[in-house]
Amino acid sequence: MTKSGCAIRLGVKKRLGEFTLDCQLDIANGITAIFGPSGSGKTTLLDCIAGFLSPDQGCISKFGRIVFSSERSINVSPNKRGIGYVVQNSALFPHLTVKENINYGFSLTSEQKRKYSLETVMEILDIAYLSERDTRNLSGGERQRVALARSLAAFPDILLLDEPLASLDAPFRGLIIQKLKIIFRELGIPMIYVSHSISEVIALAHQVVVMSEGSILGSGNVSILLRDSNVKRVADFSSFENLLQGSISPVGIDGQKSIALGDTKLILPIERSEGEEKEEVSAIVSIRASDIILSKIKPIGLSARNVISARVKEVHSTDSSVLVECDIGEPIYVEITSLSQSELGIYSGTEVFLIIKASSIMVLGN
């Protein structure tokens, strides 16, 4: 079974009381986000793909294999679709230990289908130390990792995730974002995840499907979120945060801690409670778009620790402000007012300087 081509191809209609879901969609191999305001039908769509909801009419196929067809009366039951589902709040089995939870799907899979070992999964998600634990006293991040491990141990061809980051505290969000990227990279499992946070979608997804009121507003590369005017309508750009992945160097002789990301290096705040890390650690940092200051001339004598030169890739206007997409080896977004944009003359190609206080950079767990 090749992994090229459409992970999911569907065309479904489903009526639930006042709400109607009506979608036509091709989802490619990769990490795909389903984005939209609450009530837009994202979870309903996921439930249809997983087989927990039967569309009134339509067809759903996974890598070419039909799992639902109203015309042909095909409706493969959820346990036979090979589609994993991580629900919100993890839903770990409370009467089983962590290891038993993870082993649940593993033991239901025949030996020939087990493409990787349990140990691999537990290593990727870094939960070997939790094996014999009860599921009741785990932190949010631990629960989510166990839930991911559990789903992966069932060897799904596709993994669905419903708001995987929503119930997590900030430090854990970064961790899970990393883990999801690693899962795709190491195990090659395409993921479809539901999110209402634009920042997360931009940080994590290759593709995005934007939904509103039961239908699809647009789909494609993540950039449509900023380009397509239809799509922008439903996106909430206020408090947009950049979620960037980089590697943190240990505290140097100069007493500074920094993170290397993209082409550049950012100085990080040092927390008093931190111990001495001896090695480089991969981490995700969050920088609010509104916390970055743009300057057309190189500033001097500033208290801010980070002054980075960058080139403007594109300027996107949202209803409340302007988001300037800059290239620092990775895209980073800066929020400014449209007045500032016109006064300073910020356009695609403009060379600018980004000013970021160390304290504006939040390290999201490692």
Added chain:
Amino acid sequence: MLEITYITLKVAIAATLINFPFALYIGWILGRRNPKGRLVLEVFISLPLALPPVVTGYALLIALGSRSPIGNFIQNVLGIDIIFTWVAASLAAAVVSFPLMVRSIIVAMSAVDPRLERSARSLGAGPMKTFFSITLPLSYQGVIAGTLLGFVRALSEFGATIIVAGNIPGVTQTLPLAIFARVQTGRTSDAFELVAVSVLLAVISLGVHNWLLSRSGSKGGV
């Protein structure tokens, strides 16, 4: 007295065993799934609760008597007697105690977080496996409570029993029937003895119930 107690226990245990798989299944259907015709099913299983046991007794007599299709088949083809035997007493007790058992089970099963079951399904577990590995372990206290409740009710069943099983000493005379017969004939001290035995049985059942529940803490969904 020993014989009466033996018959009573035999009848009540048989009734509970008969009911258990049905109560589990229907408890699951009504507690966890949303079947079509749910209302009809709910009314139907609650009928024995609402009707006087005597009515239930007559209904069973008509349904299982020698002339009925079912009764005829069982008697003439299978060669098994039902009416006026302890089997009839068990069936009467089963029907009357079923609503109590199944309602407790419905409540217990509907308290299980559906997302846990969904997770199990998406991990590859079919409906049966999900039921036995997830739903049942998480609702077993309610299942036990319901079963014991049904058992206690079966111990005290009278109105339906006296009709389909008769009040035959040594064969179908259970504790409730024996107590009634003695009261009616003025043998009140004999009756009191039997009442004491009844109370003892009930107390033991409830004691077992509490002991079983105290052995494990509650395990709801997290």
Added chain:
Amino acid sequence: MKKSFLIISIILFFATSITYAKTIRILMETVPDTRYLQELLPEFEKQTGTKLIFNFAGSQTLAGEISNGGPADIFISAGHSPARFLVDRGHIKEENILELVENVLVVATSDDGEYVNISDIAELANMHRIAIADPDLAPAGEYAKEALHNIGIWSEISRRTILAADVRTALAYVQTGDVDAAVVYITDVSIAKGVSTKLFINGMHHTPIVYPAAVVENAREPVLGKEYLDFLTTAYASSVFEKYGFASVKERIN
């Protein structure tokens, strides 16, 4: 506002059940078929303007209720023991006892099946099973057992006799085919469809099945009660009783 409306409704609901017409309370032994009573009732109420309230109970309960001072004007039992009990305790006077009608024991079988017609009581001994009311629970059973014993077939048939909870149940067993015949009062057979009287049992085989009736000593309406008892001995009442199969006591004596 709503609360007072509710209270008023509840009061009215109960108030309307207080009747202001004269009423007699009749405490009577449970009988399966009360149609003759229902036929007599309107006639008496029309004649005298008195309302009748019936309270049915089993033998023990009956006697017990009156003994404990439960309100009753008239007492009617099936069989003498409850009456005896009450006489002994002074709740009714022996000379006030009126023997109303007399009942007849019959053998009833299903109208289709093996025993559609029986000519001799001895055939009972060959049957797979018969039913009578449990003698411990109902007088009808006592009389049945007494009769079968005096006829001489009780020892043979007792092992195969089902002692039913009551007459109705005994007849139900005939209907469902679980017994071949039931020995019950003639007045009861008509309640069971598909079952009818096939044989009469001669009254000499058992004590007379009479219905002693009396006005209770501390009745609230002794005069009205006596009126009712007199009514029950009129020609009209007799004709109703006979229609349902009762024999008049006077007939037997004569």
